[in-house]
Amino acid sequence: LEITKMCTAKETTHKTNRQPTEWEKIVANDISDKGLIPQIYKELTKLHTRKTNNPVKKWAEDMNRHFSKEDIQMANRHMKRCSASLLIREIQIKTTLRYHLTPVRVIKMSKSENSRCWRGCREMGTLLHCWWECKLAQPLWKTVWRFLKKLTIELPYDPAIALLGIYP
Incomplete structure (x- = not known):
């Protein structure tokens, strides 16, 4: 809840001169909690599937x-x-x-x-x-x-x- 407030606050969104990350989009765009967990899970699995340094x-x-x-x-x-x-x-x-x-x-x-x-x-x-x-x-x-x-x-x-x- 606190993360959502921080990401959607007008001061925060106007101060950044860059495109929002996927995490910021997920937290800021979802007004309700419905579907939030599957989106978070999808992002977490993306992190796990990245190539490891061999x-x-x-x-x-x-x-x-x-x-x-x-x-x-x-x-x-x-x-x-x-x-x-x-x-x-x-x-x-x-x-x-x-x-x-x-x-x-x-x-x-x-x-x-x-x-x-x-x-x-x-x-x-x-x-x-x-x-x-x-x-x-x-x-x-x-x-x-x-x-x-x-x-x-x-x-x-x-x-x-x-x-x-x-x-x-």
């Missing part, structure tokens, strides 16, 4: 591939159990969840015009590029794969393995 699927798009349900579960399991070290686990969580502020993300948030890789290679600074594709990051990954080979661990040279822990 960072592993975004990684798959960046890598131009499809990850199976098992691959996604493996990445999530690896993210939680990759190391006993809290610092290493934090880095893995941030990488898997795409938490890092890359140049491409920073340009969307600020007035900066530089979306180039933070390593200085002059390429577009996307998350996949900065962590894997960058020619200045490649020596690190090549060294890691050489070390794995010395340990007689043969793995395909794949960003899904290095960044997400998705093994074949």
Whole structure:
């Protein structure tokens, strides 16, 4: 009742210089309570059906591939159990969840015009590029794969393995 009074008050309706939201329309337009609950339920179900953010699927798009349900579960399991070290686990969580502020993300948030890789290679600074594709990051990954080979661990040279822990 109080919400209805607030939304229909002349001071409130004249002060806003925007279109009313669906919630404001529901509360303000209904003089009687008849049909109010179904409308509220309909709006609440709309909120529930929105797409959820799935960072592993975004990684798959960046890598131009499809990850199976098992691959996604493996990445999530690896993210939680990759190391006993809290610092290493934090880095893995941030990488898997795409938490890092890359140049491409920073340009969307600020007035900066530089979306180039933070390593200085002059390429577009996307998350996949900065962590894997960058020619200045490649020596690190090549060294890691050489070390794995010395340990007689043969793995395909794949960003899904290095960044997400998705093994074949």
